[in-house]
Amino acid sequence: MGAPLVSRLSPARRAALRLLVAAAERDAYVRELIDRTPAVAALSSRDRSFCRRLVLGVTASEGVLDAALDRYLDRPSKVSLRVRTALRLSAFELLYLDTAPEAAVSQGVELVRSQARGAAGLANAVLRRVASGAKTFLAASDVAEGERAMVAAARCAGLPLWLVRTVAEERGTEVLRALAAGQLEPAPLALHALVGEEEQMGGAPGPVPGCRVDIDVAALIGDGAFERARAVVTDAHAQLIATAAVRPGTCLEIGAGRGTKTFVMACQARRAGFARRVVALDLYEHKAAQNRSRLERAGLGCITTVVGDGRDLDCALGPLDEGGRRLFDTVFVDAPCSGTGTMRRHPEIPWRLDPASVAADGALPGLQLALLTEAARRVERGGELWYATCSVLKSENDEVVARFLASPEGAGFCLESPSRAAIFDEPLFSSAARHLAAYENGDGLMQTVPVLGGFDGHFCARLVRRAAT
Known part of the structure; x- marks a missing residue:
């Protein structure tokens, strides 16, 4: 990878950083803040979707992101919350999304610069190493062979190792693989409609009468369906x-x-x-x-x-x-x-x-x-x-x-x-x-x-x- 690209910080990443920092400082749940944050509401539909993906993904894989970053930080405990959050955002893209490494590093440097100008050089060095080592980190090549499969499953899913082990022991490795494959992907939405309101909800029938799947939640919110208790999301x-x-x-x-x-x-x-x-x-x-x-x-x-x-x-x-x-x-x-x-x-x-x-x-x-x-x-x-x-x-x-x-x-x-x-x-x-x-x-x-x-x-x-x- 060459020198990092000099680029303007994208609105979606900037909003994601603000939201994640606010959630950490208030000890709040990110889902409760996403729809109430003006910086998110002001984004285009495409940027809003990307921002949501970043916020939920970084929160869900926080411990694995820190493990990937701390390998290259001389004094991990000295990194401020704001700088660490900015680094996590870029590390999430490098490990789990299809973002080009050059773009993810460049944007990560800008995120860090927006929080601590003097830390931009550190961000560049650390994120470049995360990018180059992403595949071997996810494959747990640094772990003893006997533990490698379980650690790799945990890292790829963004989950704590103890939880992955528990699921594997209780439900089997096939169930674990199925769970891990979807852990960082958006969950499908469904609702339940009042009797006689099913067709008006759109989407397709679900597994029980009254259930609708593949729904357009934004359209229903705009229509007031939930406010008027015509349906519930469940x-x-x-x-x-x-x-x-x-x-x-x-x-x-x-x-x-x-x-x-x-x-x-x-x-x-x-x-x-x-x-x-x-x-x-x-x-x-x-x-x-x-x-x-x-x-x-x-x-x-x-x-x-x-x-x-x-x-x-x-x-x-x-x-x-x-x-x-x-x-x-x-x-x-x-x-x-x-x-x-x-x-x-x-x-x-x-x-x-x-x-x-x-x-x-x-x-x-x-x-x-x-x-x-x-x-x-x-x-x-x-x-x-x-x-x-x-x-x-x-x-x-x-x-x-x-x-x-x-x-x-x-x-x-x-x-x-x-x-x-x-x-x-x-x-x-x-x-x-x-x-x-x-x-x-x-x-x-x-x-x-x-x-x-x-x-x-x-x-x-x-x-x-x-x-x-």
């Missing part, structure tokens, strides 16, 4: 799970959040002609309020929102119990989790996630088991208990279910296949059952993994309470 695999859990009768939804699954389940109940009475519980008042507001705008009634802790339902549901513990035909636990199935959409996850928190004895599996155990006390005889996460880790999924079934509280429950749930007896939903069955294992547990061009990683278990218990 992953197609999440819609599969929400659909499967819909039954006639009473339902308690724990961890309802802002209510995307609440919305989907209410729509599917209407399509199936099921009469339901729903209590949607969340720990946070502002999320419950958003859920309630959207349901009202959508005209989806018969739903009560409650604020409370799912680990203490007697307290949370006290006003509704009316002197006796209220039981439900369906209890749906949408458990807080690592989010490792949604890392493409939430790029901070891989590098902020603490491995100890998702270990078998970690905080998240402990919380998930506590929620599931407490929820079991609210299931009618013959009723169903659903457990769902957006994780790909067995410690949060299969193992939590196994620990529950081995407990005294779980002794009265048995696993049943989600694809055989009651709603799939309805002709309108028969094809959805086939989609769901494709992701079930021999025990009837449903698990998806995000792959290139595919939807997110989600898990669910359907636990039926025996009529005699």
Whole structure:
């Protein structure tokens, strides 16, 4: 590579740097800032798309980018946040995009110069070496042969090594390769539409009634579709799970959040002609309020929102119990989790996630088991208990279910296949059952993994309470 090109800093890169620095300094999530940053809004459509790709990609692969840069920095700890962020942007292009190395280095030097003029020479030297060593770095040629394949997979996916190892051990190398191939690519978008609004959303039908894929989100935002609650953006695999859990009768939804699954389940109940009475519980008042507001705008009634802790339902549901513990035909636990199935959409996850928190004895599996155990006390005889996460880790999924079934509280429950749930007896939903069955294992547990061009990683278990218990 010759001397770096002297060039004007591109608007997309300049906006990306500003946004990444702002997110780091405010400890904010980049997705929350992208659409609210004037410098991004002022870009052309093409530049805005490139800026988004840079911001999400740099955030998602932050640790690997730092590893590539630190090899050539004499004192890595002395590099300021702003200069390091500028270097990361150029390193991302050099490692993961098709940008010509000369252009990526030249623009990287200009990015660094915009933050610290005296560091431009350092940037030129470091980025030229990153460019020349990119292929060998991604191939992990510097690592012992026995570890090389795993380190290369982590570097190519932009993921922490511990996470790549965990996925390989739990799901196998084929699943790991599929996940890694799509990790730094944009996730596909899907929405769920109100009954009768499906065709107006455009796109193509998804795996369940009401789901639309290949959608033009920008056009729908401009049309006010989401503001008027005609639809919600939600992953197609999440819609599969929400659909499967819909039954006639009473339902308690724990961890309802802002209510995307609440919305989907209410729509599917209407399509199936099921009469339901729903209590949607969340720990946070502002999320419950958003859920309630959207349901009202959508005209989806018969739903009560409650604020409370799912680990203490007697307290949370006290006003509704009316002197006796209220039981439900369906209890749906949408458990807080690592989010490792949604890392493409939430790029901070891989590098902020603490491995100890998702270990078998970690905080998240402990919380998930506590929620599931407490929820079991609210299931009618013959009723169903659903457990769902957006994780790909067995410690949060299969193992939590196994620990529950081995407990005294779980002794009265048995696993049943989600694809055989009651709603799939309805002709309108028969094809959805086939989609769901494709992701079930021999025990009837449903698990998806995000792959290139595919939807997110989600898990669910359907636990039926025996009529005699």
